[in-house]
């Protein structure tokens with residue numbers, strides 16, 4: 629069973645994504661900020677990370693860089709908002725594999741994950 633780490637400071641979003649992914653048979657872990665995400669990544673070695681951008685403690689770009697620095701093969705998908713095009717560019721340069729714009733469709737998230745796992 630593939631492991632997915634969901635990183636977002638919005639609880640409702642973590643809950644929604646967790647339900648979505650559990651239904652599709654993934655093992656899901658959650659982190660509420662970048663700092664916890666980096667720690668969770670090192671401990672759990674998830675197959676895919678879904679990473680929010682704007683979070684307290686440590687933002688998603690910084691966490692992305694730390695995770696990729698730790699594991700260059702890390703598969704991180706950024707969860708971005710409309711108008712964050714410059715963040716997307718930075719994230720891709722920093723090793724993000726894909727991005728999904730919020731509010732997202734179930735299908736779009738699943739497509740991003742299955743593509744990375746194939």
Ligand SMILES: [Mg+2]
Nearest residue numbers: 637680682683
């Ligand atoms: Mg946020």
